[in-house]
Every structure is written in structure tokens, then in C-alpha cells.
Amino acid sequence: MSRIRRWRLVPLIAVLALMAAACGTDDATTTTTEAPGATETTAASTTTEAPTETTEPAASMDFGDPVTLTLGHPFPAQHPIQVGTLEPLAEAINAATDGTITIEFAAGGSLAAAPATFENTVVGGQDLGWALQGYHAGVFPATEIIEQPFQFESAMQATRTLWDLYEEFPELREEYSDVKLLALWVHDVGDLWTKDKEVKTLEDVAGLTLRFPTRVAGQLIEAMGGSPVGMPAPQIFDSLSTGVIDGLMIAVSGLQSFQLYPELAYGTTCNCYVAAQYLTMNLDTWNSLTPDAQAVIEELSRESSFTSAQVYDDAYVAVSAIAEEEGIVKYDLPADELARWQALGQEVTDAWIADSEAEGIPAQAMYDRMQEIKTQY
Numbered sequence: 410m411s412r413i414r415r416w417r418l419v420p421l422i423a424v425l426a427l428m429a430a431a432c433g434t435d436d437a438t439t440t441t442t443e444a445p446g447a448t449e450t451t452a453a454s455t456t457t458e459a460p461t462e463t464t465e466p467a468a469s470m471d472f473g474d475p476v477t478l479t480l481g482h483p484f485p486a487q488h489p490i491q492v493g494t495l496e497p498l499a500e501a502i503n504a505a506t507d508g509t510i511t512i513e514f515a516a517g518g519s520l521a522a523a524p525a526t527f528e529n530t531v532v533g534g535q536d537l538g539w540a541l542q543g544y545h546a547g548v549f550p551a552t553e554i555i556e557q558p559f560q561f562e563s564a565m566q567a568t569r570t571l572w573d574l575y576e577e578f579p580e581l582r583e584e585y586s587d588v589k590l591l592a593l594w595v596h597d598v599g600d601l602w603t604k605d606k607e608v609k610t611l612e613d614v615a616g617l618t619l620r621f622p623t624r625v626a627g628q629l630i631e632a633m634g635g636s637p638v639g640m641p642a643p644q645i646f647d648s649l650s651t652g653v654i655d656g657l658m659i660a661v662s663g664l665q666s667f668q669l670y671p672e673l674a675y676g677t678t679c680n681c682y683v684a685a686q687y688l689t690m691n692l693d694t695w696n697s698l699t700p701d702a703q704a705v706i707e708e709l710s711r712e713s714s715f716t717s718a719q720v721y722d723d724a725y726v727a728v729s730a731i732a733e734e735e736g737i738v739k740y741d742l743p744a745d746e747l748a749r750w751q752a753l754g755q756e757v758t759d760a761w762i763a764d765s766e767a768e769g770i771p772a773q774a775m776y777d778r779m780q781e782i783k784t785q786y
Contacts, residue, residue, distance in 0.1 A: 472509035473699040478536035478690075480512050481520035481529065483544075483643060488666050491516060493720040495539065495688075498713045505705045510698075512537070523641035527689070531587045536694045538588075542685045543623035544641060550765060551580045554775045555595060555685050556623045557761065558754030564725075566786040567595035567683045568718035573782045580770055585687070589695035591710035592688035594717040596660040597725035599626075599684070601677040602669070602737075603656030604649055608677045609740055611749055620645055620657035625761060626682045630658065632753045642667055649673070658682060661732070662724035670735040678741045679750055688713070 530538035621627035
């Protein structure tokens with residue numbers, strides 16, 4: 410077994426213990442301004458595991474001089490992805506490079522606001538960045554294929570589909586040419602949540618001001634008769650509290666990450682959307698690393714995409730139970746009403762395909778392949 414591969418399962422092992430803490434905690438909102446730095450987790454215990462036999466001795470691998478890399482993102486430090494994926498990933502990279510590479514976290518937008526995370530990574534304001542592509546208007550038009558309405562049943566299904574599309578279509582890969590793409594994943598499916606009015610039909614959406622998580626979801630809300638408002642997720646709580654918005658579309662896990670329970674009374678199960686996320690590295694930082702260090706980071710980071718998807722799918726189950734305990738009334742759309750929503754979603758997708766084709770994106774081919782690929786997962 411290679412030196413790299415003996416660390417492949419570290420994030421997967423750690424996440425089982427970490428999800429209970431990350432998704433069960435009630436203080437997510439208090440961590441937004443927490444001082445940067447990775448919190449100590451049970452992942453650290455995996456570094457004492459007895460080494461397995463390697464086919465390549467450590468002495469033959471060159472990881473370069475010790476270096477500390479910053480990973481900036483706009484979310485709370487106790488977000489399930491930092492706790493359940495990125496901290497174990499940082500531990501695994503540090504161990505697999507004999508302590509040469511250390512990753513420190515800068516949570517809560519301390520290095521860049523949510524919409525500036527990608528650009529700040531491109532220009533070197535931070536070494537690594539994690540955020541949603543949807544925060545960066547116009548930067549990832551091809552990646553929007555994965556965010557079409559009513560397409561997926563789980564984060565894992567969507568994440569595996571996204572990677573297959575990325576590998577098949579150069580137009581997707583080109584969107585990440587200004588950085589080193591390390592990981593891509595998709596969060597758990599998103600539903601509709603409201604503060605005062607229960608939504609059971611399309612007609613109930615009319616007149617509601619709703620936060621949209623992606624450009625395509627905003628178009629869906631508008632098609633449904635609502636008024637879409639865009640904002641990064643960390644601003645949602647205050648916007649609900651002050652009446653700026655009546656509700657929102659958000660992944661179920663987001664209720665816990667941003668502690669939205671007190672501001673919501675109703676939810677409508679629709680599997681309305683998923684949204685893509687990225688982990689990238691500044692190109693100069695990447696090129697400064699030795700080939701051996703790059704190999705470690707690339708393999709472990711790629712695998713963390715699927716760890717993240719599982720974190721989100723686990724969070725969907727856990728947070729759904731918490732929402733019920735918090736008194737949020739969840740309504741499951743009957744099949745005939747859901748079909749009405751899906752028909753509007755298809756109209757939004759058809760318009761997206763036409764607009765994207767006009768911009769030179771092979772949107773129809775990507776959409777058709779997505780339909781074929783997702784059935785495998």
C-alpha cells in the first residue's frame with residue numbers, strides 16, 4: 410500500500426464521530442467570529458495509528474520545507490464541512506507529508522467576504538478557499554448544470570454526477586483554470602422554508618420574498634410567483650429576524666449550520682435544488698509545492714469530495730429530526746402538486762439551456778448526459 414493510500418480513509422473514519430458533534434451542537438451561530446485556526450477533533454487520534462508497510466520508503470519522498478497554508482471560507486467554524494471534512498483532511502495531509510504541510514483555518518469570512526472567496530484565492534490573499542460557486546455571479550456558468558431544479562435525491566448522487574461531468578466536458582474544467590481545483594461536492598437537497606406562512610401549493614408562494622441560494626433557484630422562485638432575494642447564507646438569520654425576507658430555499662443542513670430554527674415555522678419538502686461547492690488552491694502556492702506533496706494533496710482532496718457529500722447526507726437526516734423537535738411543521742407535497750412545481754422547474758431549465766447554448770456552453774449535451782449519469786448513482 411502506498412504512503413498516500415494509507416491515509417485515504419482518515420476523513421471517512423473521523424466524520425462518523427464528528428458529525429454527532431457538528432450537527433448536534435446548538436451554538437453554531439456563536440462560532441462565526443471565532444479566531445481562525447483548526448479546532449481540535451478526534452481526527453487527531455488517527456495520526457497515532459501504527460504505520461502500514463509501504464512500497465516506497467519515506468526517505469525517498471521529498472515534501473520540501475515546512476509550510477503553513479491558510480484556508481479561508483465564509484462559514485462558521487463549526488460548520489459540518491469544516492469539522493467533518495476539512496479538519497480531518499488537514500490532519501491527513503499533515504501526517505502524510507511527515508508534518509511538512511500544515512493547514513490553518515480562517516472561518517467566518519475573516520479573509521474575504523463570501524462573494525470574494527474565489528477571487529481572493531486566485532490573487533493569493535489566501536492559499537486555499539472553500540465556498541459555493543453560486544456566490545460568484547457569472548464565474549461558473551457551466552457548473553450551473555448541477556443546480557437545475559428537482560434533479561437529485563442526495564448529495565452523494567449529485568456529487569458523483571458532477572465529477573463525471575467535470576471529467577467529460579472541458580467547458581467545466583476551464584472554469585477552474587485560474588486555480589488548482591482540489592475538490593468538488595454538492596450539499597444535501599434543499600427545501601422551501603417560511604417564517605409565517607405555510608406553503609402547500611404554488612399559489613401560496615405568490616407574493617413571498619424568498620432568499621435564493623443560486624441564480625437558477627432565483628429564477629425558479631420568480632417562476633413560482635415569489636420575489637427572489639440574493640444573499641450569502643451567513644446573512645439569512647438577521648434577514649429573517651428583521652422581516653427582510655419571508656423565507657428561503659436552503660439545504661436542510663443549513664438550518665443547523667446557521668441556527669435558523671427560531672426564525673422558521675414551516676417547511677415544504679420539494680427536493681428543489683442542490684448547490685455546488687469547491688475547494689481550490691492558489692496556483693502559485695500549488696506550483697511552489699514539490700511533486701510528492703502535490704500528489705498527497707491531490708489524492709486526499711479529491712476523496713474529500715465524497716466525504717463532504719456523505720457529511721451532508723448524514724446532516725440531512727440529523728437536522729430533519731432537530732427541526733421537528735424545534736417545532737417546525739414540515740409539509741410533504743403530494744405527487745400531483747409536486748408535478749406542478751417540477752413542470753415550472755423544467756421551464757427554467759429549458760430557458761437556461763437556450764441561454765447557455767447561446768454563450769457557447771454545450772448545455773443540452775451536458776443536461777442529457779446528466780440524466781444518464783445520475784441514474785447510475
